[in-house]
Amino acid sequence: MSSRKLPRLLQAPAVILLLFWMIVPLAMTLFFSFIRYVLNSLNRPEWTSPSFSNWRGFGNYEFVLNSKDFWFAVQNSLFIVGSILFLTVIFGVLIAVLINKTFPGQGIVRVLLISPFFIMPAVNAVLWINMILDPVLGLNGLAIEGINGVIASLHDAPAVGWFFSLWPKFEPISFRATQTAAYAVIMMVTWQWTPFAVLIFMTSLQSEDEQQKEAAILDGAGKWSQFRFLTLPHLARPIAIVVMIQAIFHLSLYAEIEIVSRGNGNKNLPYLIGEFANNNIGAASATGIFAVILANIVAIFLLRAVGKTLME
Amino acid sequence: MGQIVLENVVKKFGDTEVIPPLNLTIEEGEFAVFVGPSGCGKSTLLRLIAGLEDTTAGKVLIDGEDVTEVPPSKRGLAMVFQSYALYPHMTVRKNIAFPMRMAGMSQAEQDEKIEAAAKSLNLTDYLDRKPGQLSGGQRQRVAIGRAIVREPSAFLFDEPLSNLDAALRVGMRLEISEMHKRLKTTMIYVTHDQVEAMTMADRIVVLQGGVIEQVGTPLELYHTPRNKFVAGFIGSPKMNLLEGAEAKKHKAHTIGIRPEHIKVSTKSVKGAWKGTVGVAEHLGSDTFIHIHGVEGCDPMTVRAAGDVAVKHGDTVYLSPDKSQIHKFDDAGLRI
Numbered sequence: 001m002s003s004r005k006l007p008r009l010l011q012a013p014a015v016i017l018l019l020f021w022m023i024v025p026l027a028m029t030l031f032f033s034f035i036r037y038v039l040n041s042l043n044r045p046e047w048t049s050p051s052f053s054n055w056r057g058f059g060n061y062e063f064v065l066n067s068k069d070f071w072f073a074v075q076n077s078l079f080i081v082g083s084i085l086f087l088t089v090i091f092g093v094l095i096a097v098l099i100n101k102t103f104p105g106q107g108i109v110r111v112l113l114i115s116p117f118f119i120m121p122a123v124n125a126v127l128w129i130n131m132i133l134d135p136v137l138g139l140n141g142l143a144i145e146g147i148n149g150v151i152a153s154l155h156d157a158p159a160v161g162w163f164f165s166l167w168p169k170f171e172p173i174s175f176r177a178t179q180t181a182a183y184a185v186i187m188m189v190t191w192q193w194t195p196f197a198v199l200i201f202m203t204s205l206q207s208e209d210e211q212q213k214e215a216a217i218l219d220g221a222g223k224w225s226q227f228r229f230l231t232l233p234h235l236a237r238p239i240a241i242v243v244m245i246q247a248i249f250h251l252s253l254y255a256e257i258e259i260v261s262r263g264n265g266n267k268n269l270p271y272l273i274g275e276f277a278n279n280n281i282g283a284a285s286a287t288g289i290f291a292v293i294l295a296n297i298v299a300i301f302l303l304r305a306v307g308k309t310l311m312e
Numbered sequence: 313m314g315q316i317v318l319e320n321v322v323k324k325f326g327d328t329e330v331i332p333p334l335n336l337t338i339e340e341g342e343f344a345v346f347v348g349p350s351g352c353g354k355s356t357l358l359r360l361i362a363g364l365e366d367t368t369a370g371k372v373l374i375d376g377e378d379v380t381e382v383p384p385s386k387r388g389l390a391m392v393f394q395s396y397a398l399y400p401h402m403t404v405r406k407n408i409a410f411p412m413r414m415a416g417m418s419q420a421e422q423d424e425k426i427e428a429a430a431k432s433l434n435l436t437d438y439l440d441r442k443p444g445q446l447s448g449g450q451r452q453r454v455a456i457g458r459a460i461v462r463e464p465s466a467f468l469f470d471e472p473l474s475n476l477d478a479a480l481r482v483g484m485r486l487e488i489s490e491m492h493k494r495l496k497t498t499m500i501y502v503t504h505d506q507v508e509a510m511t512m513a514d515r516i517v518v519l520q521g522g523v524i525e526q527v528g529t530p531l532e533l534y535h536t537p538r539n540k541f542v543a544g545f546i547g548s549p550k551m552n553l554l555e556g557a558e559a560k561k562h563k564a565h566t567i568g569i570r571p572e573h574i575k576v577s578t579k580s581v582k583g584a585w586k587g588t589v590g591v592a593e594h595l596g597s598d599t600f601i602h603i604h605g606v607e608g609c610d611p612m613t614v615r616a617a618g619d620v621a622v623k624h625g626d627t628v629y630l631s632p633d634k635s636q637i638h639k640f641d642d643a644g645l646r647i
Contacts, residue, residue: 214364215397219411219458220385229410233401 026292033060033285040279050281060286064276069267070287074294077268080182080189081250081298085243087190092197092242093235097227099198100205110202117195125259128188135172144172178265185256185266193249197242204238205231240306247302251295269294314375314465314498315340316361321370323356323522330356331522333370338466338500338515343492346502347509347545348519354502357519358468361500362391374465385414390459391468394475396451398443398458404430405439408457429457432491449480456491466498473508485512506546510534518542540644543568549600549615551638554608558585564639564647571615573636576601577629578622584629587612592622603628 036047036054047054064070099109116124132139147170154164175184208231216226254270257263263271269291276284316338323331331353338344346354359365361372363384371380379387390411398407405426412422430436433453443451452472459467469488473481489512492499503509509516510530518525518533518541526538530546537543543551551568559567577584587605599620602611614630622628639647 209395209397211393211395211397212399215391215393215455215458216399216410217364218362218384218389218391219462220414221410225414229402230399233399236401 029285029288031285032281033289034058035282036060037281037285038279039281056282060282061289064283064286064290067283069272069275070290073267073269073272074290076182076266077251077294078298080186080253080268081247083186084189084193084250085246085302087186088193088197088246089239089242091190091194092201093232093239095194095198096201096205097231100202113198114195116192117199119192121189121192122255122259124188124192125185125256128191129175129184129260133173133175133184133187135174140175141172144170176261176264178261181257181261181264181266184260185253188256189250189253193246196246200238200242201235204235208234236306240303243302243306244299247298248295251291251298315373316466316498316500317371317373317376318357318361319371319373321357321360321372322368323353323360323365324368329522331360334522334524336517336524336527338498341496341498343489343499343501343512343514344517345509345513345515346500346517346519347504347506348525349545350504352519353522354504354519355470356522358391358470358500358502362389362468363387388465389468390462390464390466391470392452392455392459392472394471396443396455396475398451398454400443403440403442404435404446404454404457407443407454408461411458411462425461426457429460432460433457448476449484452476452484453487456488460491460495464497466500469499469501471502471504473503473505481508488512507548510546516546518545536646537568537638538646540566540568540640543638543640543646549613552609552612553640554606556608558608559639562637562639565642566640566644568638568640569632569636571600571613573633574612574614575631575633576614576616576620576622577631578626579629581629581631584631585612586627586629589622589624589626589628591624592620594619601628603630606630 032050034056035050035052036044036056036059037050038044038047041047095113099106099113103109119127130138135141135144151164151167151169155161157164173180175181212230213226216230221229251268252270253268254274257266257268257271258274260266263275267275269287273284273287273291276287318334318336320333320335321331322329322333334357346357348354356365360367363372363379363382367380371378373379374387374389399410402410408426408429409422412425426439427436430439433456435450435453435457438446438450438454443454446454452475455472472488473484476484485508488499488501492512501508501512513530515527516530516533517527520541526533526542528536533542533546537546537551540553544553547570549571551570552574553566553568555566559565585606587603590602590604590611592602593600596619597617599616599618599622601614601616601620601622603614604611606612612630641647
């Protein structure tokens, strides 16, 4: 046996396993996306089992492209992912820089900062939508009510009362209404994932070269210039990693969307797949293939963009 | 431009006093070398001058102006670090331009200075590379270039050659000396290598435990070391220090004799010290012989010019040059 054959042979089981792991679901999805396949049909019982005789060609794709929610779901997927990435990276960098200094109680602060990341997504969504964002019982409703109460009590105040009596009564924002559901999802996911970004950025900041900073101080760089020209480029790679990992995770958001509005006015591709999969597996599979394509486009686009602006 | 004065400068880290009250004047245009064993406070002293550390007490004056409270960037000094401290994501050109960019200099002026600096440092072909693609010596040159374009009133070097290999170090040493002759700017150079100190310095400041042991030209330190520490630190191989009976003969607590001031002979010489060869290092131009058995100093090192045919176990006779004997009292000070 040649010296190269043995290692290959030993690697083979792992490689073959991983290959199956990836290829089988992908192949099945592709297959289902080209046939008529539904879970329940009284008129056409032959469609309820997958088979080549039910071949539909690109019919499922056409059906998905023409369905009223598809383009909205694509747009919304990108909007949600983009907003979350933008917010988590900004908050992550700011918080990481802030807590990178030594201060009393550092350990506790760091543990507390990381903790949102350990909460289950569904629990996170339930907590946010009911306890914070609910227009009646949540913090949202209570705060608005409180403000309205204060203003109402000032109506009778001497001298300035006329001014406050001109104020309108504030209305709490309902995050279950169609357009705002996406904002609620963005808020809760940002809250949960900012710690992840902080964690990665903080470890990276600790490896920053002190002498470079001192050199920059002597070169006349102020705090902002040091951040802009040393810290930010130093964080370029971790930012790229955070963006990539989060893009993968957030393109498949589901629990939050389900819990906030059951998809009313706020769908993304995975949610659309879920809706199709109630009965029409063919259409769901076709949507899945679209989702794979979208994920790849997003990944390539993000890598290029992040790499270019920051590595420079 | 470029006289630096330290007045009663003290530095404490918490309760530990790293530098007790210290006074030092570095004249304009001088090449001063701070030398001492690691942990002697030489780097701290340099950082105090640069402003990267705050003084606990005392004053730092540059050209007669008190800069103790002035931020580092306003002191008009440029520093070259041991790790080069180049900005890794910027090209060589941008690295050199950085201080000028921070000062808001016009692009045309920047380009002109970069070209000039690159030319004098042989970096013209590397201007568009990143530091990661350069060798250690080239990186150090970029760091020097970044310092030059600021036209500082003094250059501060913090062990700049320690990360280079031996051959490169000799080359860079010459380049920095040449640069000093050309620019005639004050330079302060920190090193633990006494060879660098001897070859480059106009004046050497020997430090130990934050205290200045002696300040002087390289040859002053070589010929008239103020105490045992300086005597042992300056010169290579190290000076032999003898205590006991032999020292008593010279009415001293300790006597010192440099390896190059001892004659070695394989034949019996009257009044000579007798010993056996431990190791003989044959360099061709010189022979360093380490000798055991001489009372009060073991091993004793002798430097003989040329190739001397001695080997391990040989008995040799050593006669010191009487005029070159250094005498020290029981406090270690020169008599």
